[in-house]
Amino acid sequence: MARTILLVDDDEHILSPVGRYLAKRGKDWKVLTARNGEEAIRILDSEKIDLILSDLRMPGGDGIDLLAYVASHHPALPVVVMSGYVMEKDVEALAHHGHLKCLRKPMGPAEMYDAVVDSLEASAKSASLDSFSLAGILQLLEIEQKTCLVKITRDNGQNGSFFFVRGRMQRTECGSLRGNDAALVMLTWEHPSVRVKPLH
Numbered sequence: 001m002a003r004t005i006l007l008v009d010d011d012e013h014i015l016s017p018v019g020r021y022l023a024k025r026g027k028d029w030k031v032l033t034a035r036n037g038e039e040a041i042r043i044l045d046s047e048k049i050d051l052i053l054s055d056l057r058m059p060g061g062d063g064i065d066l067l068a069y070v071a072s073h074h075p076a077l078p079v080v081v082m083s084g085y086v087m088e089k090d091v092e093a094l095a096h097h098g099h100l101k102c103l104r105k106p107m108g109p110a111e112m113y114d115a116v117v118d119s120l121e122a123s124a125k126s127a128s129l130d131s132f133s134l135a136g137i138l139q140l141l142e143i144e145q146k147t148c149l150v151k152i153t154r155d156n157g158q159n160g161s162f163f164f165v166r167g168r169m170q171r172t173e174c175g176s177l178r179g180n181d182a183a184l185v186m187l188t189w190e191h192p193s194v195r196v197k198p199l200h
Contacts, residue, residue, distance in 0.1 A: 002028040004047060005116060008040045008054035008066065009033075009082070021109040022053075022116065037061030041069050049077065051120055053112060055105075056083040056144055064146060067100075067137055068194040075191045078123040080115045082107070083143065100136045135187055137194060142167040146198070152186050153193040160186045 005022060009015045015033050023031040032047060034040035038061035040054065052070065056063035063081055070077055084105035101119050103111065134152065141148065145167035152174075153159040160174030160182055174182035186192070 002030065003050040003120060004030045004032060006040060006043055006047075006049045006052045006054075007031055007033045008035075008037065008052065008058070008063070010035050010055065010058040010060075014055075018109050018112055022113060025109075025113050026116070035060070037063060037066035037069070040066050044069070044074060049074075051116060051123070052077060052079045053116055054079065054081055056081050056140065064137070064140060064144060064148075064196050067140065068150075068196045071134070071137060071191070072193040072195075076123075078119040080112075080119050081140065082112075083140075102140075134189070134192065134194065137196075138162060138169070141196075142169075146196075148199055149197045151195040151197065152189065153195075154189050158189075162186075 003026065005026070007015060007019050007022065009018075015035065019031045019033045023029055032043055032049070034043055036058045040052070041061070043049070052066070054063045054066055067079060067081070070079060078101070080101045080103060082103045082105050101115055103115055138150070141150070141164050147165050150162040150164070151159065152161065158175070161172070162169055162183070163171040172179055172182040172186075174185050177185060
């Protein structure tokens, strides 16, 4: 079955050779490439993508921005993220967040290929339309030590926010709720719209 993989990385030394490797090794795979999250979102809006393989730290819309967009607009799409900042315990913890898989950099093209195959197979076997969870995105913000505001909105207009400073959650609000109470409510929402605003 033909599959379209979107490879996202700002490093041309990874993007071109890995893109060629995946296209050659994957049976009937079409590999599209993007140099940042913004470019990837434009491709997602115009092409049917079966899986995203993305770096997390990139200029011009990083992987966290891309994950937030995918969670809001393509919740069933499997995503494999790559990071040089993730620890083994983080990789194991993220494995519990649906179709989100994490690889530690550096890794070779064969390891990336194996992760793509595993994720595509797991996605095909899954009867659920759930993607990675909001908790998975929040955990990646912690791993990447992001300073940002995360705005969460439900279809019914209910909204809330998480405020991170260098990867640490500083404040959480949802209506009149604050702190853990607000976080617990938002973490139960199915397929909320997620917007990540970097604060530099």
